[in-house]
Amino acid sequence: MGIITVTILLLWVVSFSIHLYGVYKTQAHFEEQPVAPDTPFRLIPVTILKPLKGVDEGLSENLKSFFNLDYPEYELIFSVANEFDPATRVIRGLISEHPHVRSRLIVGELNIGKNPKVNNLIRGYESARYDWVLISDSNVRVGPRYLKNLVSQINTDTGMITSVVLGTESSGIGGGLEQLHLNTFYAKAMVLASSVGRDCVVGKSMLFHKSSADRFGGLRALGGFLAEDYMAGEAMKQLGLKVSTAWDTVPQFIGEYSLKEFLQRHIRWGRIRKAQSPIAFFSEVFSFSALPGLFLAIGLSTLVAISPLFIFLIHSGVWLLLDLFVMRSIKAKMELRSVLFWLLRESLIVPLWLFTASGSSVSWRGERYTLKLGGILVPQKV
Amino acid sequence: MFLGDFHIHSKFSDGKLSIPEIVDLYGESGFGAIAITDHLCEDRSLIGRAARLLNQTLTPATFPLYQNILRSEAKRAWERYRMVLIPGVELTQNTVNNSRSAHVLGLGVSEYIGAEADVKDLARAIRAQGALAVAAHPVNTQQREKQTYHLWDRREELRSEFDAWEVASGIHLFPEVLRSDLPRIANSDLHHPKQFRSWKTGFTCEKHPGAILDAIRKQEITFHFFEGREQNGNHYSNDPSFVGRLF
Numbered sequence: 063m064g065i066i067t068v069t070i071l072l073l074w075v076v077s078f079s080i081h082l083y084g085v086y087k088t089q090a091h092f093e094e095q096p097v098a099p100d101t102p103f104r105l106i107p108v109t110i111l112k113p114l115k116g117v118d119e120g121l122s123e124n125l126k127s128f129f130n131l132d133y134p135e136y137e138l139i140f141s142v143a144n145e146f147d148p149a150t151r152v153i154r155g156l157i158s159e160h161p162h163v164r165s166r167l168i169v170g171e172l173n174i175g176k177n178p179k180v181n182n183l184i185r186g187y188e189s190a191r192y193d194w195v196l197i198s199d200s201n202v203r204v205g206p207r208y209l210k211n212l213v214s215q216i217n218t219d220t221g222m223i224t225s226v227v228l229g230t231e232s233s234g235i236g237g238g239l240e241q242l243h244l245n246t247f248y249a250k251a252m253v254l255a256s257s258v259g260r261d262c263v264v265g266k267s268m269l270f271h272k273s274s275a276d277r278f279g280g281l282r283a284l285g286g287f288l289a290e291d292y293m294a295g296e297a298m299k300q301l302g303l304k305v306s307t308a309w310d311t312v313p314q315f316i317g318e319y320s321l322k323e324f325l326q327r328h329i330r331w332g333r334i335r336k337a338q339s340p341i342a343f344f345s346e347v348f349s350f351s352a353l354p355g356l357f358l359a360i361g362l363s364t365l366v367a368i369s370p371l372f373i374f375l376i377h378s379g380v381w382l383l384l385d386l387f388v389m390r391s392i393k394a395k396m397e398l399r400s401v402l403f404w405l406l407r408e409s410l411i412v413p414l415w416l417f418t419a420s421g422s423s424v425s426w427r428g429e430r431y432t433l434k435l436g437g438i439l440v441p442q443k444v
Numbered sequence: 445m446f447l448g449d450f451h452i453h454s455k456f457s458d459g460k461l462s463i464p465e466i467v468d469l470y471g472e473s474g475f476g477a478i479a480i481t482d483h484l485c486e487d488r489s490l491i492g493r494a495a496r497l498l499n500q501t502l503t504p505a506t507f508p509l510y511q512n513i514l515r516s517e518a519k520r521a522w523e524r525y526r527m528v529l530i531p532g533v534e535l536t537q538n539t540v541n542n543s544r545s546a547h548v549l550g551l552g553v554s555e556y557i558g559a560e561a562d563v564k565d566l567a568r569a570i571r572a573q574g575a576l577a578v579a580a581h582p583v584n585t586q587q588r589e590k591q592t593y594h595l596w597d598r599r600e601e602l603r604s605e606f607d608a609w610e611v612a613s614g615i616h617l618f619p620e621v622l623r624s625d626l627p628r629i630a631n632s633d634l635h636h637p638k639q640f641r642s643w644k645t646g647f648t649c650e651k652h653p654g655a656i657l658d659a660i661r662k663q664e665i666t667f668h669f670f671e672g673r674e675q676n677g678n679h680y681s682n683d684p685s686f687v688g689r690l691f
Binding site: 279297341 | 499
């Protein structure tokens with residue numbers, strides 16, 4: 063057995079073991095449900111911040127789900143950059159329909175940095191009534207117990223609680239790919255990161271203590287980062303506080319997505335991950351079946367008289383079953399199209415990863431930036 | 445008299461403790477002043493780039509968060525322990541050649557300084573902020589670690605550029621620095637709590653950042669070996685005649 067064969071087989075063993083461990087940890091993570099999340103004295107008041115831009119498919123229903131939370135005391139603050147944003151009409155309608163819920167709309171952003179989401183949120187954040195704040199994206203649609211479940215996971219050393227995103231209600235090729243990607247790769251990666259104490263915050267749902275965040279400069283200090291969610295989590299860790307991943311998912315309404323939108327989004331976020339956590343990014347490609355399958359097929363076929371194609375196909379089948387198991391663990395909807403999108407994702411992933419790895423430019427709201435190591439953002443000259 | 449330690453690393457670079465944990469460790473042990481000095485590595489060399497890749501250094505992106513946390517912790521350190529926390533950095537130039545490697549501490553630095561320039565310019569950039577430039581572990585530290593001799597090799601040329609030279613790092617005193625007539629300071633270079641037992645610097649001045657930095661400039665300081673939570677009586681004066689008796 064040559065050194066190359068040993069190396070590629072070892073790479074396969076490592077990749078497959080991590081995949082198996084990720085599948086096992088995902089199952090275990092979502093089984094851990096607390097016994098009594100309803101204990102009244104633990105249900106501290108929360109301010110929910112909703113940054114909005116435009117009216118995406120399903121927006122009204124998404125926002126409505128936050129007016130229907132089964133929670134004793136919370137306020138909802140919606141923010142839009144300007145009065146002409148069509149979301150204002152939807153929000154005002156919902157506020158008047160739900161007078162029993164403390165809610166308000168803030169119009170107008172503050173230009174404190176390159177991150178438009180932070181610029182949009184900052185006025186709402188600084189006027190929040192309560193010390194626990196939940197930032198929640200507009201495409202999130204939750205059940206009545208969502209906030210109760212989240213708050214029940216706060217401990218004395220908690221800095222931030224984030225949630226694994228459960229993709230739902232997608233349409234179009236890009237939408238299907240997005241849903242599949244969220245419910246397999248992202249879910250497993252977040253749980254794996256959490257299992258080694260490296261919980262990675264996603265902006266879809268981040269609950270945190272405002273007074274603690276103020277110790278690193280609050281939301282204002284994050285205005286210069288494209289990935290304000292990731293940096294918020296890292297800053298909390300620097301304060302010695304715990305960042306944890308909730309034991310239930312937060313459903314994201316995906317809607318219609320084109321293939322181009324899917325690719326553009328993942329190139330951008332991949333490049334941000336590459337700049338902020340390069341080692342994790344470069345190992346990511348081994349979390350999909352294609353490359354490990356290729357390694358196993360080449361390595362094993364030199365040792366035994368089996369067709370490499372056969373080995374590759376069997377390996378892909380096993381990997382698919384394990385990914386379906388991840389979907390089952392997070393209670394994602396299992397459909398035949400999940401398998402089709404899985405096959406499409408696996409065929410696209412290596413070229414997508416290579417393209418992402420080969421550059422460091424990202425487009426953000428009409429401007430081009432170069433991302434440098436450490437997440438430093440440099441505007442490109444026109 | 446109170447003790448100070450002005451070379452401490454947090455999780456912002458390669459330290460094991462968060463900044464609040466460092467404040468509590470020193471505050472509960474009765475220290476009067478500390479400076480947190482995380483690595484800020486140059487990004488030209490392979491080692492410097494590796495430090496960025498492994499998140500072992502401050503960057504222009506993380507520096508503002510670092511400063512914000514230092515500010516809020518300085519307030520807490522004073523209110524809770526009556527301990528002064530001085531913001532700092534360790535401008536780090538590491539190459540495979542020890543004679544071309546240098547670490548420069550900036551005590552009182554509040555603005556970002558890139559670590560790529562010549563050490564003389566780094567010291568000047570530090571001092572331009574009203575901060576102190578300190579030559580970190582300029583001679584052999586007697587430990588299995590990266591050695592940095594560049595500053596010591598240029599000590600005559602750099603004499604007027606630096607406010608102090610580390611005479612001790614961790615548990616080791618540096619005889620070369622002790623015998624020299626360069627201004628001195630004793631620090632722990634703490635990365636891990638087990639390095640808490642080390643040489644420290646003693647002060648009799650007012651507990652105020654300006655007064656403390658001024659005492660270092662004027663060398664109105666003493667050196668003490670700190671055994672841990674309980675301070676013992678083992679200390680050395682900064683008086684040259686005392687140094688003569690030591691060696």
